[in-house]
Amino acid sequence: MFVDPHLPREIFGWHSPALGMDMPIVRYGRWGRALLLFPTAQADYLENERFYLIKALEPHIFAGKVQVFSIDSINKHAWMNRSVPVPEAARRQALYSRYVEDEVAPHIRRCLQDDQARIGVSGASFGAFYAANAFFRKPWIFDTLIAMSGFYDLEGDYLEGFSNDDVFYNNPVWYLREMQDHGTLEQLRRNQIHILTGQGAYEAPHAGKRLSDVLWSKGVPNNLDMWGHDVNHDWPWWRKMLDHYVGTRLGW
Secondary structure, three states: OOOOOOOOEEEEEEEEOOOOEEEEEEEEOOOOEEEEEEOOOOOOOOHHHHOOHHHHHHHHHHOOOEEEEEEOOOHHHOOOOOOOOHHHHHHHHHHHHHHHHHHHHHHHHHHHOOOOOOEEEEEEOHHHHHHHHHHHHOOOOEEEEEEEOOOOOOOOOOOOOOOOHHHHOOOHHHHHHHOOOHHHHHHHHHOEEEEEEOOOOOOOHHHHHHHHHHHHHOOOOOEEEEOOOOOOOOHHHHHHHHHHHHHHHOOO
């Protein structure tokens, strides 16, 4: 079994007005702070369950410390589908941000019966990119970031020299570097920002450090947590990281 059969688990979904497609969401637990998980690469909403990330969080879910929500990626229709032109991939990513902000966040708040509830976000690899983008775009909705083994700039691997507003406002390193809005920066300074990375095989610690440096340049405190050279880019480590942070580091 991927999860304990007694774990409260509810699959829901709707036809997204922003994306024009059916988008499922799964909820684990009924009590506690809300944590939204993004999948890696182009995976689906159950990936975090199949790779035992939910299993790692079960003690905290059963204890009522946290309830977890997990959604689909759209990368198979965007950045990881090389048949999609870059401008169209950028447009689809912008629509995905609207889906997260205008549909997923209100759904989570309805589940919590609190239309002002703040939500934590997390993900690994490409999921860390999407978690960070949601968090930095809307820090008055999302108050805690646990970004694991991520990258935070699409330039180089995906953009092919292209840029427009869809790219700029959904590419965290770019818009954070230029951010001048006092209110947004002040909100970010009050939030929790945890940037985790290993230093082993297939990890990119320089990406986490770059994001951390950009944030410090704006006076935004953050926790850059460099794990060891034996820590590679894989699920066993992400299970340890998320369990550790939810269990002991967040103050939830």
